[in-house]
Amino acid sequence: AQSVSQHNHHVILSEAASLELGCNYSYGGTVNLFWYVQYPGQHLQLLLKYFSGDPLVKGIKGFEAEFIKSKFSFNLRKPSVQWSDTAEYFCAVYFNNDMRFGAGTRLTVKP
Amino acid sequence: EPEVTQTPSHQVTQMGQEVILRCVPISNHLYFYWYRQILGQKVEFLVSFYNNEISEKSEIFDDQFSVERPDGSNFTLKIRSTKLEDSAMYFCASSEYRVGGGAPGELFFGEGSRLTVL
Numbered sequence: 427a428q429s430v431s432q433h434n435h436h437v438i439l440s441e442a443a444s445l446e447l448g449c450n451y452s453y454g455g456t457v458n459l460f461w462y463v464q465y466p467g468q469h470l471q472l473l474l475k476y477f478s479g480d481p482l483v484k485g486i487k488g489f490e491a492e493f494i495k496s497k498f499s500f501n502l503r504k505p506s507v508q509w510s511d512t513a514e515y516f517c518a519v520y521f522n523n524d525m526r527f528g529a530g531t532r533l534t535v536k537p
Numbered sequence: 538e539p540e541v542t543q544t545p546s547h548q549v550t551q552m553g554q555e556v557i558l559r560c561v562p563i564s565n566h567l568y569f570y571w572y573r574q575i576l577g578q579k580v581e582f583l584v585s586f587y588n589n590e591i592s593e594k595s596e597i598f599d600d601q602f603s604v605e606r607p608d609g610s611n612f613t614l615k616i617r618s619t620k621l622e623d624s625a626m627y628f629c630a631s632s633e634y635r636v637g638g639g640a641p642g643e644l645f646f647g648e649g650s651r652l653t654v655l
Binding site: 460462471475516525527528529530 | 578628
């Protein structure tokens with residue numbers, strides 16, 4: 427079965443530090459990849475998505491992600507985090523009308 | 538901007554009671570989903586729905602759960618006899634499907650319905 431792994435459960439960074447959150451998936455076929463963010467007390471929001479084309483995808487709020495097919499990875503990056511980036515981040519994989527989420531990574535940014 | 542709306546935002550119920558959570562997906566979307574998130578845990582897939590029938594469901598989606606699209610706009614999740622462990626945030630989502638193998642479109646999520654079972 428398709429699975430999505432996020433290896434970092436909780437990441438704590440200081441403002442201006444660089445961020446990289448890992449995401450790996452298990453299926454080798456054609457997939458669509460997403461990162462969602464959930465700010466405290468709010469609903470899931472789409473950060474960015476990859477369907478095809480350039481494997482480096484830019485999203486909102488300065489986030490980007492790189493799809494590396496050979497590694498089955500779709501890591502999320504941001505060069506310089508802000509306190510307002512404190513949230514839970516979910517990687518998701520869409521295949522054949524089914525969306526599966528990773529367990530989420532909680533990001534805490536210290537001011 | 539079109540959005541998925543969910544009601545109620547918060548429902549408190551007694552164990553054993555029936556609960557119906559309602560969702561209005563984006564009007565031109567064809568695929569509908571329910572997910573849940575137990576406090577402090579990951580987002581879990583419950584069920585997907587297309588063409589008035591369930592496309593896929595997870596092991597969580599047992600006989601206590603059912604989904605329905607009673608009219609052209611609403612998509613409901615019913616829990617027949619709630620248990621304490623059903624307490625969670627339930628998210629509805631919808632997506633646009635493009636026939637021909639094109640990009641399926643992103644999932645658009647509602648703000649969630651918090652269910653508290655006492």
